[in-house]
Amino acid sequence: MSKGFGLVVRFALRNQEAATAFDALCARTLEGIKAREPGTLAYVVHVPEGEPLVRVFYELYADRAAFEAHEEQPHTKHFLAEREQHLTGVEVTFLDAIDGKVAARS
Structure with a gap:
């Protein structure tokens, strides 16, 4: 587990x-x-209790290189370009x- 790299992202939504x-x-x-994305070990979207206009992502990658590979994917680039409007x-x-x-992954 010592190589794992992750992030928590909190998004506040307009409405x-x-x-x-x-x-x-x-x-x-x-x-x-x-x-x-085989190097993405967990990518989970949460809604905090009592905060319907908030989303919290928990992301866990095998290592920093797996995160960087995630960032280069077309679906990730599309997400990053489109999210701001919300x-x-x-x-x-x-x-x-x-x-x-x-x-363990199945």
């Missing part, structure tokens, strides 16, 4: 219409991640994994 569109954008992006803010926290458990 419910923007949240619906953002969720659809996320779903399309996840299709590409699942199909083309947002009022973004907070990113980068994480270097020390220890933990990651489920």
Whole structure:
């Protein structure tokens, strides 16, 4: 686990219409991640309790190179280009994994 690299991203959405569109954008992006990114170990979208206009992503990559490969994918570039119209803010926290458990991939 010592090579793991992750991030937590908190997105504040403009309104419910923007949240619906953002969720659809996320779903399309996840299709590409699942199909083309073996180095992406976890990519999970959360809605915090009581905050319907917030989305929190938890992303875990095998290493920094896997994250950089993720950033170069067409589906990721599309997501990054399209997301801004739905947002009022973004907070990113980068994480270097020390220890933990990651489920075996099927």
